[in-house]
Amino acid sequence: MPRQTDRIAGVPKSRLQDLATREAKRFARARPETRAALELGAGAFLDSVPMHWMKDWPMPFPLLVREAKGARLTDIDGFGIDDFCLGDTGSMFGHSPKPVAKAIRKQARIGLTYMLPTEAALEAGALLTKRFGDFRWQIATTATDANRFALRVARAVTGRPKVLVFNGCYHGTVDDTMVALKDGKTIPRPGLVGQVADLTRTAVAAEFNDLASVEEALRSGEVAAILTEPVMTNSCMVLPEPGFHDGLRELATRYGALLIIDETHTISSGLGGYTRVHGLSPDIFVVGKCVAGGMPTAVWGLSPKLAEAFASYDAARAPGHSGMGTTLSANPMQFACLTATLSEVMTREAYARMEKGAARLEKGLAAVIAKHKAPWHVVRVGARVEFICAPGPLKNGSEAAQAHQPEVEAAIHTALLNRGCLIAPFHNMMLVSPATKKRQIDRLIAAFDEILTELFA
Structure with missing residues (x-):
């Protein structure tokens, strides 16, 4: 042997x-x-x-x-x-689900991008709310972008610099999430290409399923948002322990941080994602990948209360580029595929x-x-x-x-x-x-x- x-x-x-x-x-x-x-x-x-x-x-x-x-x-x-x-x-x-393929053929005949909304966009907004909950929606091309934009909103509204993420997490290629824990301290992840900024100035890592480590990070008063998947994926998968998500919600509220739930992989959990299936209450909801049947599309939404707070911030800020949005996001092809997926495929x-x-x-x-x-x-x-x-x-x-x-x-x-x-x-x-x-x-x-x-x- x-x-x-x-x-x-x-x-x-x-x-x-x-x-x-x-x-x-x-x-x-x-x-x-x-x-x-x-x-x-x-x-x-x-x-x-x-x-x-x-x-x-x-x-x-x-x-x-x-x-x-x-x-x-x-x-x-x-x-x-x-x-x-x-x-x-x-x-x-x-x-290529049939309803999505049909929607692509139909939209291709009348234009691919206008930088203006369509009636399908209005329909998609209603379907997103029906499927995922009462949020004020924005459209992106990738979940990476959606997470970036969500973090900008969180920092704008709270006035705080840091995001709390979990060791080993995956949220696309968002710089702020590229940190890890070593001997209990947050460090930049090894192997990042061309990394020059100190990521520990804008991010702090905690261990998934460890509410004590989350609270310790939140006590500093520097954390604008907790960004988490409901289940750790893109690693050896880790399920949440009973009470973990309730604990995150309570701690975020107590310490004035926002809770962002990234459902890009956990949309597999059931209709409406893990958030709907298990009754989670995020301040910001993010989902991408399959939400438009394979057409590059992501969505992010703010709770009504947070949307009001952001509107007040946005009205008072200096004019200029917001740092959010890309030219091809919210194009009519995305909305055609979104409506087809949400109404006929994601059932x-x-x-x-x-x-x-x-x-x-x-x-x-x-x-x-x-x-x-x-x-x-x-x-x-x-x-x-x-x-x-x-x-x-x-x-x-x-x-x-x-x-x-x-x-x-x-x-x-x-x-x-x-x-x-x-x-x-x-x-x-x-x-x-x-x-x-x-x-x-x-x-x-x-x-x-x-x-x-x-x-x-």
Whole structure:
């Protein structure tokens, strides 16, 4: 038997390396057209990819997608792939939902951008309120921008400089959130490109599920807002402990800070997001990615009370650029897709199908882990499922970072892809869409079982 030091996440290192090497070769050998196309055309891009995150996929070179429909991709070598990544939530309701595709065709005939609203914009505002609650809405292109703008409003209204975020959090590429905890102190995250400003002057980090650390940070009187996801994602997923969100709301109110809930990933939780499903009461609500069916769109909304406070601030400020907004945000194509998604795609029936499928996936993956006695666990929030290569449940970002096993995950991701199943590259996230079939879920479970059989035999 291998010694524990010869293992990663319970897997013998030699066996893991054998799997990784074999699966990488299998992927490359099976895709001659993809390889040839990349060699011919990828050199025009920085580091050979049009967006640098595309290098984070664990396979030897990226897939080139020919088409995507429902919950399935086809690459240029002709391989059909069950898609559980779904654009990392951007296509959570499936690729090109019919109502959204129809709306795009119709809007394309009458103009793409005007920098003026349409009747569909008015309809979208009413639908946003119906779906997510009573907020005063603004439209952005990405959730990163929406979070940036929300923080400007929070600082304007409170007159305070800092945002409180949670260690290991993800809110897009907002500078203010790029901090971490080290030995109990806030530091800039390592590895940031071109970072020159001291991020600790405008941000403070606390641990998720640790209300005492939140209160300690709030006591300074410098915190304008708490910015949090309801569930920590884009890491090894961490669920909130009972009472945590009620505690955040109470502490924010007591210390005069605003509470911003970023639902960009947790929109998977159910109709209206985690906020509606669990009755949270944020001052600012943010959601992006799939809210317009895959069209680049995000929304952020202020509670009526906060909207009044901001209106007073805005009326008194000096004239000039607000530092918020981008030219193509709130374009008519976004509103066409928003109205189609909110009225016909993001429905109670769709979520019911998604959660039923996700529960099937969760149960199947957990059974495989138990069968092989792997020291791993499975976690789910609505339609979002993750297997984590460590015991659980996890409590905070520090535990999530320790649970992350890049070598194990990369080998499994490529092995799953070679068996026709695509999951998210950044972690072990899987989404079940309304278009995902039982047979696709069962194929993923069977592929996972086949891989673990080898790793833990």
